[in-house]
Amino acid sequence: DTEVTQTPKHLVMGMTNKKSLKCEQHMGHRAMYWYKQKAKKPPELMFVYSYEKLSINESVPSRFSPECPNSSLLNLHLHALQPEDSALYLCASSLGLDLGEQYFGPGTRLTVT
Amino acid sequence: AQRVTQPEKLLSVFKGAPVELKCNYSYSGSPELFWYVQYSRQRLQLLLRHISRESIKGFTADLNKGETSFHLKKPFAQEEDSAMYYCALRKSGGYNKLIFGAGTRLAVHP
Numbered sequence: 433d434t435e436v437t438q439t440p441k442h443l444v445m446g447m448t449n450k451k452s453l454k455c456e457q458h459m460g461h462r463a464m465y466w467y468k469q470k471a472k473k474p475p476e477l478m479f480v481y482s483y484e485k486l487s488i489n490e491s492v493p494s495r496f497s498p499e500c501p502n503s504s505l506l507n508l509h510l511h512a513l514q515p516e517d518s519a520l521y522l523c524a525s526s527l528g529l530d531l532g533e534q535y536f537g538p539g540t541r542l543t544v545t
Numbered sequence: 546a547q548r549v550t551q552p553e554k555l556l557s558v559f560k561g562a563p564v565e566l567k568c569n570y571s572y573s574g575s576p577e578l579f580w581y582v583q584y585s586r587q588r589l590q591l592l593l594r595h596i597s598r599e600s601i602k603g604f605t606a607d608l609n610k611g612e613t614s615f616h617l618k619k620p621f622a623q624e625e626d627s628a629m630y631y632c633a634l635r636k637s638g639g640y641n642k643l644i645f646g647a648g649t650r651l652a653v654h655p
Contacts, residue, residue: 436588463641474631474645475589488640522589529640533579536589 434459436537438523444543447513453540455506455523463487463529464506466498467522469539475522481506482529513544547572549634551646558622559654566617566649568606568632577635578608578615579643584628592630593617602626622653 436457445451455464463482467475480488481500495517497509506523520541524534548571558564570576578595593601595608595615606617615632632646 465641472648474648475643476645477642480640480642482640488642526641530635531641533591533594534641534643535591538588 436523436525436535438537438540440540442541444545446545450511453508453521455537456504457525458504461525461527462503463526464500465524466508469520469522487529515544518542518544547634547636547644549632549644549646551632551649553649555650557652560624561621564619564622566630568615568646570613570634572634579633580606580617581631581633582628624653624655627651627653
């Protein structure tokens with residue numbers, strides 16, 4: 433398996449909802465990433481996990497809460513989001529920090545109403 | 546500050562024409578440079594990295610440290626090359642953080 437998968441593909445949520453995005457890879461990669469991509473903009477790094485520990489938090493608001501339950505899974509828990517948080521959320525993985533290219537998932541298109 | 550600049554939002558060419566997508570970077574250390582491509586309705590994927598010095602799908606890119614550039618070139622564009630292209634910089638010792646340029650949309654017309 434040489435892919436990063438993400439679920440769901442699309443998500444619509446209200447500002448009071450709690451939802452989660454899921455990312456999975458079975459390539460034995462030990463670094464995983466969350467990116468946010470607004471329309472017609474490049475991806476922006478949000479979080480980096482290495483060996484299931486949070487390595488980088490790019491000053492992301494606390495309404496976004498990442499979780500890495502094991503080496504294959506990465507979640508992004510969402511709560512009390514704002515309409516401006518609507519974007520494509522991309523997950524990526526790599527062999528390790530500073531090691532290997534990043535493989536990207538197809539993304540979850542999030543709309544906050 | 547680290548920065549990647551892609552000056553063209555859109556590059557429109559005819560099939561068979563040469564293509565050059567420009568990328569300039571600002572970084573005080575020794576960067577690693579990449580080109581990522583995103584075809585319509587497909588995921589972002591790595592096209593080239595400067596350390597490999599390889600040609601993928603006919604594309605090449607040479608790191609020019611004097612001009613701080615990493616332009617992507619192809620001598621004869623094909624319609625299937627139409628996509629969004631992002632130049633990215635990875636900081637050395639920087640936790641594999643990629644800094645992306647704004648992207649250039651390449652449109653190849655028949």
